Amino acid sequence: MKLMNFHQIKEILKNKIIGIAGCGGLGSNCAVALARVGIGKIIIADFDTIEESNLNRQYYFFDQIGKKKVQCLKENIHMINPNVKVEAHNIMLDSNNIVDIYRNCDVIVEAFDKAKMKQMIIEIVSEELQETPLVVGLGMAGWGNNNTLHSKQLDNLFICGDEVREVSEELPPLAPRVGIVANMQANIVLEILLK
Amino acid sequence: MNITLNNRPENFKVDNLTISELLAIKNFTFRMLVIKVNGKLVKKKEYANAKVLDGDVVQILHMISGG
Numbered sequence: 136m137k138l139m140n141f142h143q144i145k146e147i148l149k150n151k152i153i154g155i156a157g158c159g160g161l162g163s164n165c166a167v168a169l170a171r172v173g174i175g176k177i178i179i180a181d182f183d184t185i186e187e188s189n190l191n192r193q194y195y196f197f198d199q200i201g202k203k204k205v206q207c208l209k210e211n212i213h214m215i216n217p218n219v220k221v222e223a224h225n226i227m228l229d230s231n232n233i234v235d236i237y238r239n240c241d242v243i244v245e246a247f248d249k250a251k252m253k254q255m256i257i258e259i260v261s262e263e264l265q266e267t268p269l270v271v272g273l274g275m276a277g278w279g280n281n282n283t284l285h286s287k288q289l290d291n292l293f294i295c296g297d298e299v300r301e302v303s304e305e306l307p308p309l310a311p312r313v314g315i316v317a318n319m320q321a322n323i324v325l326e327i328l329l330k
Numbered sequence: 331m332n333i334t335l336n337n338r339p340e341n342f343k344v345d346n347l348t349i350s351e352l353l354a355i356k357n358f359t360f361r362m363l364v365i366k367v368n369g370k371l372v373k374k375k376e377y378a379n380a381k382v383l384d385g386d387v388v389q390i391l392h393m394i395s396g397g
Contacts, residue, residue, distance in 0.1 A: 157397065159397055160397055161397040162397075246397055247397055248395060248396060248397040249395050250362040250393035250394055250395045251362060251393070253362075253393045253394075253395075253397075254362050254363075254364055254393045257364050257371070258364070258371060258373065261371040262371065272396075272397050273391065273392075273393070273394050274394045274396065275396050275397070276396045289366055289369070289389050289391075290366070290369045292366075294391065296394070296396075298391070298392065298394065299394070300394070300396070301394045301395050301396060302395050302396040308396050308397070313396075313397070
């Protein structure tokens, strides 16, 4: 690892574009971490509105309930770091629009909740954007078990999570583990960009 | 044949297997998988025909909901 001070790090990051697919627990927390360290541009996309049940893990505030996630995440990012350019798409991502929206990104972060969507973006990026690293969150439900969380690399595909625990009624996604995995994803983005 | 499956060496008493056969032998029953053979993605509709050969590196990921 090259050693750099924060000024040198910011000089590199200010020219980088990161795509985040989904603005829930993974996406909102990962975006905020990357905004804090000074990524130049973040492209976010989600179709959803904020519900009270989201606040147990997602980077939104009580008075934002009922509003669009992409708009609120943009506002929250700019309250932390107004220098980050945020391109916000209020859209349901699918296999047709992902390539157009994230084509120019240096790294793409997968931040969906459903397994089927995770599979879809891995397939699309592997086929249409082979050169772009994709960082996926896989397994983060429940609480405790810090030591089962890990990351691994398969070529241009990076995996973060425990790869085991699926969300269910008795195993909800909660701020600590979702936040850890979101920040692991942000950490891998930095590792790729600062190499 | 000898292959590497999820970073572990595996030996099979046949010359090749399709992905579907490999999944059955190794008891992968998860519905949602991402499979890479030598770094190349194999889509679900190709599982029945795509061959795994001696020396191949196979990665099978379970897709897990949550985020």
